Each structure stands twice: as C-alpha cells, then as structure tokens.
Amino acid sequence: MSTEQERVVVGVDGSSGAAEALSWALRYASNSGAEVTALIAWTHPSYYGLGAPIPEEDIDQRAEQRLSQAVADAVSQLGVDVGIRQRVVRGIPAGALLDAAEDADLLVVGSRGHGGFTGALLGSVSQHCVHHAPCPVVVVRERSE
Template sequence: MSEQEQRIVVGIDGSAGSRAALRWALRYADKTGEEVTALIAWAHPTYYGVGAPMPEEDPDKDAERALRKAVEETTSLLGSQVSVRQEVVRGHPAETLVNAVRSNDLLVVGSRGHGGFVGVLLGSVSQHCVHHSPCPVLVVRHEEEPEGGPA
C-alpha cells in the first residue's frame, strides 16, 4: 500500500458502539476496496494517590482476545470478505488512535464506548479524535439492539 492510499482505521474497545463503527467500516471497505485496520488500545488505570496492585492477567492478551472476537463476530455477521489488520497498542485510546492515522486516512469510532455517562452524545475518546485527528473522523452512533440480538 502506498502512502497515498486511504486506509480506514477503526477504534475498538469491545463495546456495542465500537462494533457499530466496525460494521460501518467493513461495509464502506466492501464498496471502496480500502484497507481496514482495527485498533484496540489499553492502559493501566491510574488512581490518584493510590498504589493499586496490578492484576495477574496479561492486558495485551486480553485486548488481543477482545479485538479478535469483535472482528471475527462482526465480519461473520456481515459475511464480509474484507481483510482486517488487527493492532493492539498500549496507551491511552484517544491519543493512540490520533497517533495511528495519517492525513489521508479515515478514522471511524463509536459515539460512546465503555466509559462515561450513558446518554452523552459523544464519549471522551470520540470527542478527542474529532478535535485532534489529522484526518476525517466518522462517529457512528450506536442504535439500541433489536430483541433478536446484535444487528
């Protein structure tokens, strides 16, 4: 892929909003032939003035599993043949996404992820991306799932 080709970068956190963003990106890539990169970022939580013990789990492996599950389930649901490059990065999600894109890319994020307040139109990550990304940002609003399961 040359530097001039557009790439679609999708922020994944395992939430319904990030899966909606991935569905949109896959459908768009099916029509345009562009490359899709699904990126999940993680950081150890920080607590002011408290030394929290680190869990015995491997955050990289947990993030990798969550990313693989989201990509496999979403591509299967859509029957998509788009190849999705998967990246696990240690760092703050908003900063990591902004640093991962080039000016000729398209960044796709869900309107809200796992954090924040339900009912807020934009979450902190999507808001940061909209304000700081060097490329266009598409924020996909997640619709509530029908009774039959995810759409």
C-alpha cells in the same frame, strides 16, 4: 491520482458502540476496496490505595482476544471479505487512534465507548478524535433497540 489502497482506522473497545463502528468500517471497506486497521488501546487502570498490579502480558492478551472476537463477530455477521489488520496498543485510546490515523484516509469511532456518562451524546475519545484527527472522522451512533 494515487494508486495506493485507501486506509481506514477503526477504534474497538468491546462496547456496542465500537461494534457498530467496526461494522460500519467493514461495510465501507467492502464497498470502496479500502483496508481496515482495527485498533484497541489500553492503559493501566488507576488505583486508589493499594491494589495488586495486573501483568502487562495479561492485559495485552485480553485486549488481543477482545479485538479478535470483535473482528470475527463483525466479519461473520456481515459476510464481508476485506483486508483487516489488528493492532493492540498500550496507550491512551484517543492518542493511539490519532497516531494510527496519521497516514489514514478515514478514522471511524463509536459515539460512546466504555467510559464516561452513558447519557452523553459524544464520548471523550470520539470528541477528541473529531477535534484533532489528521483525516476525516466518522462517528457511528449505536442503533437503538
């Protein structure tokens, strides 16, 4: 039996689906004693034609702010006291989540994030994670209003 603390990785992108996934992961960690790594990943936007490049430091800073706000909101709403690491990663979200999940016990993702078709049942990132993760994956659906 391992005495190591269980690790949960959760994807955050600022969407309501990711907020639900973060809340689920925090409740799970509160009940199980697990540590949570909340991860946001970004890549440079694709431009067609000419466009002004956005400095990486600005994107890093915005991603860090979005992640910090999401974590603060979830912790405040749930009132949980769990260990939370926050990571900003430059890279494709699905790949960054899979890399972070290499030594994790559980990966938690929202069913849909900011991309793709809003009517899709499962987003491309969550679908990729389900098929390729090195650990169990929980896909959290948004609550319908």
